[in-house]
Amino acid sequence: MDAYLVSFVVIGVAALAMAWLPTWFKEVPFSYAMLFVLVGYLLYKLPLGLPEPDPLRENELALRLSELCVIITLMGTGIKINRRFSFFSWQVPLRLVSWTMLLCIGTLAWLAWEYLGFPVASAVLLAAALAPTDPVLASDVQVGPPSEEVEDAPRFALTAEAGLNDGMAFPFTWLAIALALHGLAPEDWLGHWLSYDLLYRIGVGVGVGYLLGRVLAFLLFELPKRGKFPKTNDGFVAISATLLVYGLTEMVHGYGFIAVFLAGLTIKHQEKDYSYHRELHDFTDQIERLLVVVVLMLLGGSLARGLLDALTWQGALVSIGFLLLVRPLAGYIGLLGVPVRTREKWAISFFGIRGIGSIFYLAFALSKARFENPEEIWAVAGFTILLSIFLHGVLATPIMRHLDRVRTPNDFIDPHKAKQGMVEEETEFSAPDSKEAKE
Numbered sequence: 001m002d003a004y005l006v007s008f009v010v011i012g013v014a015a016l017a018m019a020w021l022p023t024w025f026k027e028v029p030f031s032y033a034m035l036f037v038l039v040g041y042l043l044y045k046l047p048l049g050l051p052e053p054d055p056l057r058e059n060e061l062a063l064r065l066s067e068l069c070v071i072i073t074l075m076g077t078g079i080k081i082n083r084r085f086s087f088f089s090w091q092v093p094l095r096l097v098s099w100t101m102l103l104c105i106g107t108l109a110w111l112a113w114e115y116l117g118f119p120v121a122s123a124v125l126l127a128a129a130l131a132p133t134d135p136v137l138a139s140d141v142q143v144g145p146p147s148e149e150v151e152d153a154p155r156f157a158l159t160a161e162a163g164l165n166d167g168m169a170f171p172f173t174w175l176a177i178a179l180a181l182h183g184l185a186p187e188d189w190l191g192h193w194l195s196y197d198l199l200y201r202i203g204v205g206v207g208v209g210y211l212l213g214r215v216l217a218f219l220l221f222e223l224p225k226r227g228k229f230p231k232t233n234d235g236f237v238a239i240s241a242t243l244l245v246y247g248l249t250e251m252v253h254g255y256g257f258i259a260v261f262l263a264g265l266t267i268k269h270q271e272k273d274y275s276y277h278r279e280l281h282d283f284t285d286q287i288e289r290l291l292v293v294v295v296l297m298l299l300g301g302s303l304a305r306g307l308l309d310a311l312t313w314q315g316a317l318v319s320i321g322f323l324l325l326v327r328p329l330a331g332y333i334g335l336l337g338v339p340v341r342t343r344e345k346w347a348i349s350f351f352g353i354r355g356i357g358s359i360f361y362l363a364f365a366l367s368k369a370r371f372e373n374p375e376e377i378w379a380v381a382g383f384t385i386l387l388s389i390f391l392h393g394v395l396a397t398p399i400m401r402h403l404d405r406v407r408t409p410n411d412f413i414d415p416h417k418a419k420q421g422m423v424e425e426e427t428e429f430s431a432p433d434s435k436e437a438k439e
Helices: 003-017 021-027 032-043 059-080 091-115 120-130 153-168 170-182 190-226 237-251 256-270 274-304 313-334 342-350 356-368 374-406 415-430 434-438
Strands: none
Touching: 003 032, 003 274, 021 032, 032 274, 032 374, 059 153, 059 237, 059 256, 059 274, 059 356, 091 120, 091 153, 091 313, 091 342, 120 170, 120 356, 120 374, 153 170, 153 190, 153 256, 153 342, 153 374, 170 190, 170 356, 190 237, 190 256, 237 256, 237 274, 256 274, 274 356, 274 374, 313 342, 313 374, 342 374, 356 374
């Protein structure tokens, strides 16, 4: 059989199934990501002549597919967030992309260096790749399509974190590249990394994303009101905007991930046209599903072709410890003092899902510098992603459903009422009941 045509058939069947699978799996503790990894694994055990899935041999394919998948998802993520930005209302995701992510990177890098024997550059790369919450595979714990509803704390926090931290982890990927190229002597790389890879690239990503978001919002919403400029209702504008914003930002050496997310967020909040926002979001969601099918089956295929052959029992323990201990504890520490219920803090902290963004970071770094142990890096990262897909895929639906069932109006769904709610709750728990008061 012609391998090219077989690939068409496989992708076509899988993509067709995605028209129904998210709805079918919505009420069960099973995710479509788990299914397609298994399908990919089984297909690559058959002699079908499918494309090589191993990211070590096909680094460019892994890099470009994961990159496209992430940026399209980030645009949709920005468009679907209802909450306007302020440091108070966004304090939970801002803490997650700062304190929590730094704790995760530092701890995982130390574990990889101390217990896995990784060189410093490889340890930092593994930590930078696995630290951010994935925007692609976290749909079960994220907010829904654009609407007027008020977002609950866990879904909003995990959606905004996933949108922000794929870009915020990029400086640490560049740090790993600098260590691999120049060694440990800080005088050879520290100044350039701080001024260029950290400050300049983040600043340009923020600035270009916001500016282009305003320009695009003006073209889409404001200009048709002022004259004869035609109004569009086409959803593909979201993909066009994604490619435009990402390409221009990368051309001036900013972080395109940050720019795309902020552009989507800016477009959303420049005009409350929920019907068109829904159209934009739905189009990105459909393209994302098609790409996710391909990436997940290639991941399953890479597992069938030996991606985990270099995995040691120590590497497996580090992966398990990172998902079950490091991320939850780092998340909870980062959220100390914020006006969110304890049970919701633990949910936010636990659902730090690893996924396609991690694949991109590893492929990107390995295309820029030579690391001493790429097989071991991919093995630990691949096992962590696989474990996250199955662990979080099983637990996401029942845990989020339980939180929805027990949540009350005082659980600070509305950020503007959070401070008042905290005071009322403290009064409620501290006030004696009437019998005790009489006594």
